[in-house]
Amino acid sequence: MKSLAELEEIRKRTLEQISMRTNKDSVRIVIGMATCGIAAGARPVMNAFLEELKKRNISNVNVTMTGCIGVCRLEPVVEVVNPDGSKVTYVKMTPEKAARIVAEHIINGRVCLEYTIGAEEAK
């Protein structure tokens, strides 16, 4: 059985490990989590992003949710927002695509063009 006392240990460990990083100039991953997104499977996608970031120990990325972006037929929709405000919109997301976006876009800085809204709309 888990107990609240374990949090104390996590706290100590975390404080030892990191000098608090400020998340000012971090990349943001914004996931559409309105009714349409949730029904299309946005929660497993969000989880895949978190898992992948955790696996690679990346801490300067914020994962957040937003409401309906307005293209429900392309849900789950994910926006990757760079610190300078420019953004890339990925559509019809899956957990597998999420893992690839972390590796290629977040880490290596190469946009996964075939998953973007532009590529989807050009079909």
Added chain:
Amino acid sequence: MRDLSLHIMDIVQNSISAEATCIKVSIIADDETGKLSVEIEDNGKGMDKDFAQRVTSPFVTTRSTRRVGLGIPLLQASAERAGGYLTIHSEPGSGTILRAVFQINHIDRLPLGDISETMTALIIANPDVHYMLYIKSNKTCFEFSTAEVKEKLGEVPITGYEVVAWIKDFIDDGIKNTFGGVLNEVFS
């Protein structure tokens, strides 16, 4: 929606859009009456009587991107399909209580789904909101509150990987202990 945890996630978004700072999710299974009640209570800005009455219509929404809003109507449909109902009590300025009731043994009742995943996703997306989770069966009950966790953590953020993993396990444990074999699809 495939399960109740997704419905909960969806309805909590309404509370967040209503600028709630404190959101309580209660899941109460009562063997004697055979009813499962899912309640979401917030301290958001609330709705006036007229709007609260109309909000179960798919054509009533506050958002501006389009004129339909399906979150509440879908939950109402899920409840009614399982021999239950949905009620909303709202007071402008003080908050909203939304309750969906299901017949536990109804064949069309949605499974509970992954409640801990819903909670952790909500916490990560809005770490400043206070979430409470209350789970009760005739056997026992379980409570989780982010305020308590934050107090223990002090300056360590609640969104840290290790903390989130702990929260997930903590809630999973609580659900297992509370519902055990009664709502045994919990483990699926």
